Amino acid sequence: MSWITGAGMRLRHLLARRAAEERMNEEIRFHLEMETEKNLRAGMSPEEARRRALLAFGAAEAHKEVMREGRRLPLLEDLWRDVRYAARSLRKTPGFTIAATLTLALGVGTNAAVFGLVSATLLRPLPFDEPERLVTLYQTHAEPGEEPRPIRWSYPEFAALRSTVRSLSHLAAYYADDLNLSGGAEPVRVSAEMVSAAYFPALGVQPLLGRAFLPEEDSIPGAHPVVILSHGVWEREFGADPRVLGRQLQLNGIPLSVVGVMPDGFDGLTGEGELWIPQAMAPAVYYRDQLTSPQHFLSVVGRLGARATVEQARAEVAAAGARAAAGARTEAGAENEGVWTAALVPLDEARR
Incomplete structure (x- = not known):
């Protein structure tokens, strides 16, 4: 499978997170039930069969995390999580948010003005004959x-x-x-x-x-x-x-x-x-x-x-x-x- 195909699959999983989580839970339940059924056929009590199945399969949450990591886009998800966290923090401090926004706007405007000046005076050719x-x-x-x-x-x-x-x-x-x-x-x-x-x-x-x-x-x-x-x-x-x-x-x-x-x-x-x-x-x-x-x-x-x-x-x-x-x-x-x-x-x- 090419990296393009893999990225496309991961992106589709990202957009359908709930469905993927449900499929993952069903898959884990299926493996646990199969292991429990095998233990029951071996003569164990239902409680012991369930306990042994869990021990054989390992920690369910650890398995879930491994499976999530295999389908996620770490950079995009981490970025989205950071953006949501920043948005929540900024909503709690409106004064700081306004000051930060104005400072950012001023910085961007200054950079644009400086680049315009440099472009006009240093990069563009002189607008004269020869x-x-x-x-x-x-x-x-x-x-x-x-x-x-x-x-x-x-x-x-x-x-x-x-x-x-x-x-x-x-x-x-x-x-x-x-x-x-x-x-x-x-x-x-x-x-x-x-x-x-x-x-x-x-x-x-x-x-x-x-x-x-x-x-x-x-x-x-x-x-x-x-x-x-x-x-x-x-x-x-x-x-x-x-x-x-x-x-x-x-x-x-x-x-x-x-x-x-x-x-x-x-x-x-x-x-x-x-x-x-x-x-x-x-x-x-x-x-x-x-x-x-x-x-x-x-x-x-x-x-x-x-x-x-x-x-x-x-x-x-x-x-x-x-x-x-x-x-x-x-x-x-x-x-x-x-x-x-x-x-x-x-x-x-x-x-x-």
Whole structure:
């Protein structure tokens, strides 16, 4: 008999427990009666014949347990018994039951959220054109006797880097924060990415409506008050009106004209972008010294040139890029002590 057939038989016995128990009792009675009848024929009294039959057969309950074990599914039965015991215990302590249920639900929800986040940020490929050609750039700094620590870029350092590196077809800086949006359905807080004009070309993403930023819109501080909306903001705040292009809204009280709407699902490299403004508008809208501060708060993304490799770009950034950034720090009177380096890694690798 195969194990599949045996398992099927055991399962049928499990579902017909009462009938099986009755058959087992009848079988034991039959053996006892047969043994008793044999003793009676040997001349024993009825009482002695019965006693000898029981002694010959052994403990009836022990035989029953052996026969039950032969037909049961131990794992399923033990599990069912444990479930019933747990249910009885939980009914007796409703307060503990509620707390345990909420804790379990919270744990399951947290695990699901964490897995969703990991899947979105680590496992799924980057949702951009030729994502294997996207790279991220950063600096490291170490005092004597210390381990190097990664550091972002100041805008002066980024500007010097951009004018030096040739192995990248596009190089863009970006930074995000929450700003006040008015001019739509109602005033709301939105996550705004302040980006270089090369940001969208670097990612290989085109607006659904309108256009991306022009280079001149990221050249003179405050001269070009333009904004690009996410698909979600366009739907929620402007009713998905295709005539939104050219419409004025206010961001932190500064009037801006809508020049584009991004495709559904695009939320920038921060994963939270709801609208975008050029870096050149950041001093007016967000931080007055955004373009001159020596503070390191900008992330930098680039796209490899048509013939460039990661190794070539990495070597160029480590040499020429590091020198350009050091020169920018000196010119700005910023800290330039210790050991500074510039590094480049594929964007997909950096997020792991």
